[in-house]
Amino acid sequence: xxxxxxxxxxxxxxxxxxxxxxxxxxxxxxxxxxxxxxxxxxxxxxxxxxxxxxxxxxxxxxxxxxxxxxxxxxxxxxxxxxxxxxxxxxxxxxxxxxxxxxxxxxxxxxxxxxxxxxxxxxxxxxxxxxxxxxxxxxxxxxxxxxxxxxxx
Amino acid sequence: xxxxxxxxxxxxxxxxxxxxxxxxxxxxxxxxxxxxxxxxxxxxxxxxxxxxxxxxxxxxxxxxxxxxxxxxxxxxxxxxxxxxxxxxxxxxxxxxxxxxxxxxxxxxxxx
Numbered sequence: 001x002x003x004x005x006x007x008x009x010x011x012x013x014x015x016x017x018x019x020x021x022x023x024x025x026x027x028x029x030x031x032x033x034x035x036x037x038x039x040x041x042x043x044x045x046x047x048x049x050x051x052x053x054x055x056x057x058x059x060x061x062x063x064x065x066x067x068x069x070x071x072x073x074x075x076x077x078x079x080x081x082x083x084x085x086x087x088x089x090x091x092x093x094x095x096x097x098x099x100x101x102x103x104x105x106x107x108x109x110x111x112x113x114x115x116x117x118x119x120x121x122x123x124x125x126x127x128x129x130x131x132x133x134x135x136x137x138x139x140x141x142x143x144x145x146x147x148x149x150x151x152x
Numbered sequence: 153x154x155x156x157x158x159x160x161x162x163x164x165x166x167x168x169x170x171x172x173x174x175x176x177x178x179x180x181x182x183x184x185x186x187x188x189x190x191x192x193x194x195x196x197x198x199x200x201x202x203x204x205x206x207x208x209x210x211x212x213x214x215x216x217x218x219x220x221x222x223x224x225x226x227x228x229x230x231x232x233x234x235x236x237x238x239x240x241x242x243x244x245x246x247x248x249x250x251x252x253x254x255x256x257x258x259x260x261x262x263x
Contacts, residue, residue: 019175026171026204044204044235051206055174102244106217114207114243121242 009036009076014069015054017062017087022051025072036076042143045122046074046083049139052115053085053094061089061135076143083139092135093128094119155180157187163194163262165255169201172209181212188216193225194262198255200231205239217249226250230258 011032015021026047033043054070062068071086099120100113119126123139130136153176156167164187168180187195195216199205213229220227228250232240240246252258 019173022173022175023171041235044238047204048206048239051173055206055208059174106214106221106248109214109218109248111207111211111214114210118207118239118242 011072011074013072013074015072017058017068017070019055019058022054025050025054029074032074038076038081038143042081042141046081046141049119049122050083050085052118053137053139056094056115057085057087057089057092057135061087061092064090079143081139081141081143083141085137085139087135088133089135091130093130094137095126095128153179155183157183160259162192163196163259164192165196165198165259167198167201168209169203171204172202172212173204173206174208177208177212180209181215184212184216188219193220193223195220195225195227196230196255196258196262197227198230198258199233199236200255202231202233202236205236207239207243210239210243210245213245213249226262228252228258228261230255 011028013025013028015025029047029050030043033046050072054072057070068088073084075082094116097113097116100117101108101110119139123141125140127138128135153168153170153172156169158165158167166180166184168176170176172180197213197216217227219225230252231254232251250258250261252261
């Protein structure tokens, strides 16, 4: 389900709560990124954040129910990318999760929390709020602040 | 997402293509588990055709690393493209695994 907003720099995409639906969102974000002039690197980072957030929502938030939808909007506001992910699952603030272990040897290494770590690392800011019966996560990222420009 | 599995000598080479995410990683995990259960102890992930990996994909790579460590096996990663490399870098995984520029070098490192 794809709906273009009147504003050319904005995208709205609604997903069913199925992991297989994420690839179609990624394609849509790629198309939107092309239209609004974003680099392939930035589009990749936006898609990684969305994928990790939505996978969390589907596997945890919607784990007890087999239906529900997730609404994603993306907007390029003069170089500030704003992504909003909204679901109607039980209250869940992923920012409550602790930082993962990035140092220990392979035997002790755990995978939990890595997805949220990517979101924290790649976003300029991440906010969570519960509004009526919705979880709303807002990610902001400046077009000029991709990680690649800092480490390459 | 397609996952090619090939054997050279006694090395299993997994070559996933496209996206390795929460939707596709269970299939790689299933193939990997079958391979390890069959006694394979030398393994290469060739990521030359991989466009995208998320933490769900990393989880399977870590699982392989843990299991092979237990049985004194060997694991190497090959052909990481820029986006995939960035995800490995952000996770601190580049320090955990042997990373080779291409398949031939990876095969040497598990020989």
